[in-house]
Amino acid sequence: MxxxxxxxxxxxxxxxxxxxxxxxxxxxxxxxxxxxxxxxKGEAPHADFDPYAPYVDYFIWDDARHPLSSAPEPKRRFIPSQLEAKMVANYVRAIREGGFINFHKPEEEPTLYLLWADDDSTSDQKSKQLTCMPPPKLKFPGHEESYNPCLELIPTEEEKASYELMHEEDRPKFIPKRFTTLRSIPAYANALKESFDRCLDLLLCPRVRKKRINIDPESLKPKLPSRNDLRPYPDSCYLEYKGHTGKVTTISTDCYGQWIASGSTDGSVRIWEVETGRCLKIWHFDEAIKCVAWNPLPGLSILAVAMGRDLVILNTELDTDEEQKYIEELLHLGNVIEPKASVAAIARWLPDGRYGGIMIRHFKNVSSIDWHRKGDYLSTLDSHGIRRNTRCCNSSNLEKAYTKALQDPWTSSDCSFSSQPFILVHRDKKERACLQSVKGR
Known part of the structure; x- marks a missing residue:
């Protein structure tokens, strides 16, 4: 029921x-x-089932010392695949027969267009082949030619008089006037003149379509070589010598290549170890350092420093004890030959009480220093281009003397000793010039 x-x-x-x-x-x-x-509804059959429950890893990975499977690699992994070999053979056979890759470009069919067709694309294509350009269209009348403009737009008599004084090209072509009714508008006075000017322009101005060369701007840029082709070149910083607080103006390396001397605008001269960058010695002066130069003679670690009008010859104390005694005797001013009055007015030899060297004071600022290859002659160039050659020490008889000061207005500061008994300098118009021979060399 x-x-x-x-x-x-x-x-x-x-x-x-x-x-x-x-x-x-x-x-x-x-x-x-x-x-x-x-x-x-597309839900789970059981209401107690949670499809987004957190995953529980049933395997303990903390104390796992052995792999889950240590089976050896199968032999098929070390044998070339026969199926892949057959596929490669099929590809090679197809390439040889010409059915896989076609190396011949298909012949381009000539493009034809319908001569009497009404298609817009064909008409545009036909018009592009014409060399004659259509004449420009007339400008449509605008709001400035209104017959009843605002009173603010109507020029006064003074403005009309100023228009007459202007050049014809700068003069406005239309002067607005005010008419109360449309039937009171007269005929346009310049209609015939403007029509004649337009016809004259169309007659005298040739309208020919010229082909412009379309050049890609990127193709005009020079092709720069690849960086790999320019190698080797320095691309990374190997070592830095930090310590100067001012701008480093000059550096010089000794004859062994172990030490390097640097001068800065802060008035300090430092000696660095080339391989490690360690600063070994520091000398402080009152003026900015202009130039430093090592003595090129091996076993004679003497450094020449130029600052202002002073040229200081320092003992770097980098040699052995015997060589240090020899250097101290060289830098001792006991046997100085008194110079002539003309030479003494140019340069004076003074002992350097601060660092135990020799100071040669010039009457002008020194800008360049150059040692002779034997280490017994030193040449300087001042800021006014006057060259001086001074014999500062002779290793054969341990005497110090002056030589004649050489004066000539050289404009360049690059100068050096030559292998011949000459001093070479650079000039503006001549690459090198022989200044004067050095006696005894």
Whole structure:
């Protein structure tokens, strides 16, 4: 018997299904109905199932000392694949026969267009082949030619008089006027003149289509070589010598290449070890350092420093004890030959009480220093281009003397000793010039 009926349709019929296997009608319970509803919504069959539960790793990786699988590599991994070999052979055969890659470019068919067609593309293509350009169109009238403009736009008599004084090209072509009614507008006075000028321009001005050369701007740039082709060149900083507080103006390396001397605008001279960058000695002076130069003679570590009007010859104390005694005797001013009055007015030899060297004071600022290759002659150049050659020490007889000062207005500061008994200097117009021979060399 059906219960809870409304009319002739029982409600329980909605919860019954036909079971074909048992050939009977079965009534669905509430749990089964909830399961069907969840499946229709695309949810999990069971309500207790969480599809986004955190993953639990069931394998313990902390104390894993052995691999999960230590099976040896199979032999097939070390043997070339026969299938791939067949594919490569097929590719090679197809390339040789010409069916895989076609190396011949297809012949381009000539482009044709319809002569009497109404297509816009064909008409445009035909018009591009014409060399004659169409005449420019007339300018349409604008709002400035209104017959009833505002009072602010109407020029006064003074402005009209100023227009007459202007050049014809700068003069405005149309002067606005005010008409109260449209029927009171007269004929345009310049209509005939403007039509004649336009016809004259169209007659005298040739309108020919000229082909412009379209050049890519990038192609005009010079092709720079690759950086790899320019190698070797320094691309990284190997070592830095830090210590000067001012600008480094000069450097010089000794004959062995172990030490390097540098001068700065802060008035300090430093000696560095080339390989390690260690600062070994520092001398401080009152003026900015202009130039430093090592003595080129091996075993004679003497450094010449130029600052202002003074040229100081320092003992670097980098040699052995025997060589230091020899250098101290050379830098001792006991046997100085008194110079002539003309030479003494140019340069004076004085002992350097601060650092135990020799100071040669010039009457002008020194800008360049150069040693002779034997180490017994020293030449200087002052800021006014006057060259002086001074014999400062002779290693054969341990005497110090002056030589004649050489004066000539050289404009360049680059000068050096030559292998011949000459002093070479650079000039503006001549590359090198022989100044004067050095006696005894």
């Amino acid at each position: 059906c219960r809870n009926t409304v009319g002739d349709i029982p409600l329980d019929c909605c919860y019954k299904i036909y079971d074909e296997y048992n050939d009977e009608e079965a009534e669905l319970i509430k749990k089964e109905r909830m399961l069907i509803h969840r499946l229709l």
